[in-house]
Amino acid sequence: MKSYRMASWWLRPWHLPFNKKVRDDFRRRASDFAQAGADSAIIFGAHFRWDFEHEMDQIHELIAFAAEELAQYKIVLFDHHSTVLTCSCRREISSDRSANFSNHRQVLLSRPAGSRTTDFHDDWKMLNIDDGKPVFLPQYSAEEFCFSNPDFVAAYLNYVRRLLRETGIGGLMSDDAFYYSHRACGCPYCRELFCQELGMSFPASDDLSFWGNYENPKYRRYLDLRRHTVTKFTAKVKSVLPTDFPLMNCCAYCMLPYSSGRGLNYRNFIAGGSNLIMQEMSGNTPDATTGELLSFGYPQQLYHLALSREHRLPCIGLGYGYSSSNAEIIWAFNKFLGSGTWYSSLVQRLGLSDRDLIRIPDDPCQLGHCFQAEKQFPEWFVSESASECAVFYSNATMEQYGDSVTDYADDFCFVIKRCTELGYSPDVLTSIPDPEQSRYKILIVPSAVALSDYELESLERWHCRKPLLLLGPCGFLDETGEPRQTTFAQRHGWQAAFPPLNRTGHPLISPIIIQKLTPAESEAPRVLKEFHLLWLTARVSSEFPNAAQEFIEQFIVPIRADGWLFRKYIDAQGRWLIHGIASQFQVELDRELEKLRDRHTPMFKHLKIIRELHPMAAIPDLRQFTPEAILTPLEKVQVHASCDSIKDCAYFILRLAATSHINTH
Ligand SMILES: [Zn+2]
Known part of the structure; x- marks a missing residue:
């Protein structure tokens, strides 16, 4: 691609x-x-x-x-x-x-x-x-x-x-x-x-039995119609x-x-x-205040990469910066994710005068040599994901009740972020694969309330062969948002219930209900187990349960090091490439230019002029991976034969010989 x-x-x-x-x-x-x-x-x-x-x-x-x-x-x-x-x-x-x-x-x-x-x-x-x-x-x-x-x-x-x-x-x-x-x-x-599509007259704007009422099937069809019109x-x-x-x-x-x-x-x-799939990283990357590389947009980035893999379409990540140091990290983060790069400044939104903003170099002049490194060493960047941990994104759940409240997206995003921090290097999937054909060793399904018959059957097929971790409510509704005749729980002889959603209408003027409704938590959370199947019925949106972590780590070996994130790829010769990137940076702003900005511009708080970035954590001990070669593409691009010559860096790629993959169960 x-x-x-x-x-x-x-x-x-x-x-x-x-x-x-x-x-x-x-x-x-x-x-x-x-x-x-x-x-x-x-x-x-x-x-x-x-x-x-x-x-x-x-x-x-x-x-x-x-x-x-x-x-x-x-x-x-x-x-x-x-x-x-x-x-x-x-x-x-x-x-x-x-x-x-x-x-x-x-x-x-x-x-x-x-x-x-x-x-x-x-x-x-x-x-x-x-x-x-x-x-x-x-x-x-x-x-x-x-x-x-x-x-x-x-x-x-x-x-x-x-x-x-x-x-x-x-x-x-x-x-x-x-x-x-x-x-x-x-x-x-x-x-x-x-009127044509829904077979009813246009409701009055104060009719809350329709507007915002997810319990009304016609309202759900109206939302489908909007998506279809796009x-x-x-x-x-x-x-x-x-x-x-x-x-x-x-x-x-x-x-x-x-x-x-x-x-x-x-x-x-x-x-x-x-x-061509576009994913924007709004604001600063990394965050200018905390120095964290993963933002609230990260789970969505993995979702876009899922669409990219599944549709065989290229993906391009847009990140904003004002210096070479920042451009290199944005490029490295895109390579880490397995995405193309669109690098951009956004000088006109800084609130600088025309005279001051020309002090920031033009966009191509900020790129340093990162694009050249990618051109020079293509074999290090042409690869497919080798992740062993998959997280299912349930589109039906997102569309049928995840929209007007923060419930589904919240749970999904939290699970993605924690799985990354715990070193599972997760991929997102938008459909449940055939376990025989799939390289994934475990499938995690967070809060997938609405599933089609086909998706339910696929879940059953999956867990007959491979481990399945369900978190939060699962399979109580069909893909149109109607209650299921036979739920996933009933199929397994379990009594897990799904209390009424109570999603009655909301006025058009304030469409975003931030309040969280927690359907599965109104009954006592339960732990349901079968061979290859663990279901923790409580929603997971603030703490990742130990039981889930223990279950996952029975099947995959995480790659963890404080202050670092990892993703695994496989290259054209079948060799593993392990990308490591610093998860947090020390951020140095361009103080001189910051002083010249108009503080009243709307982006003053959200967008900072980052001059330099330095990784917070020292480079981890790489000898445990026994790499045959290591590429450090930032600052001075170099291929190393041994770990000993690698000093401070924010991003590296390890190449493992085809026969020496990390031992997994
Ligand atoms: Zn119109």
Whole structure:
């Protein structure tokens, strides 16, 4: 599978008008991309593309010139823009400073002022279900066009055709096309679709027997319809692209409690023909305050890698930084995960003046030599996961009740994080494999309340041959969210019950219920055992039970060292590669630039200018692995024949001879 080495190609306010000086800058920049070893670049800027309707010729001229310059070095240029978002001019003059600062049109590339009216394509906009006004998205000070609106869809497809014709791009990231708001959409097209598909009239906005009521099967079908609409729109975009043209979509933070019902899950994009999986690491990587490498997004990263393996589609991890030291760690973390890299700065969101922000090197110049190391030693990076521990992601559970509360995603994420820290190097699976064919030695299933008949049968097949660990409630509902006739517990003659969900409606205005409902814990937690099967019925979302740990470690040997994370791969010659990366860093900020930032910008707290990163823990004793060779790709790339020559480093790869794998049971 292709593994991208990508960095952002920023469009800055001073790139218009496009004169000789800018052309020279672009030529120099293309050569910087080549020197860094990048194989791809991606546009960042003019993000709310519809807002540049009157300057599109100029924007396309910039993109076309960049594509042509990069092509000389065989580097492909992707475009990246928001498909559906537009600035809300209604709120343009706002007393809320943060709203103005998060205005993408202004922060990413300014357009000439004064040529816009407040009702810019109002007929395309998503409307609030309750008051019929255009939906307002405070996080971007934006409004959203509706992808059920045939006029908007036709206009967007025409835009994509024109973009391809005029710019010579080799890939597209069509961003943001999902429902940003639970209050959307009440436009005439969405109302009509609703009535057609659900066979009922559109409920009043205060009818809580419908809105937010998971106990109402029609409401659950309504959420399915939203997901399906996202897929249908993706398929339309795909239909105007050449065959195999790379299409990437929104980052999809699908583990957030409200994402599923908004259609934000990468599986919806893949179902529509998306063929490149994107995973964003928002904020700083590692965290600027704690120095921790694993963020709340980590379980989702493993989920995206599961989609990547299962659909045989490349995955690309976007991380943000402002220095070589940070760029190298972001690249190393992506290699550790088994993902391609998209490295980007995000200078326009720092609240620095134009004069100050040019002190931060351009993105390709921050890359150091990490992309070159990957080019120079490809055999160390072309590999397949050799993990022995699998954690099942239950999509039915996520969709049928994991959405409006934090229950399922919480449990799933906690189990993933703990299994990683305990050294099990888990992979996520979205389907239950055939135990005979699978390399996994154990399957862990956290809080999979809703399972299809096929999934239940697959679980039974699995545990007849291989160990199965169930944590929390399991298999009480079917994949549509209806109670099962025969539950998993009953099949085994157990009395484990599932109390009523009590998920009655919630008002549209506050869609996110953060309150945790704990269905399995209202009865006494129990431990149920059979050969190869352990079921701890209590939910696991804050403490990993000792019994679970003991059960897992009967079947796999963890790789643990304080302050380090490990993942195992197998290379083309059947040799194991063990990637080790520091789990925590000492973070040094660029104090001088930090002082110059406007403290009132919304990202001031969330995004810091990291200058240097140093691993907290010393390198572990590697002799126990008896590697035949070790690669240290950061700072000075080097292959070592013995562990003794390895000094301080934040990332290493051990290669084990094909016959000397770590002894497992
Ligand atoms: Zn609509």
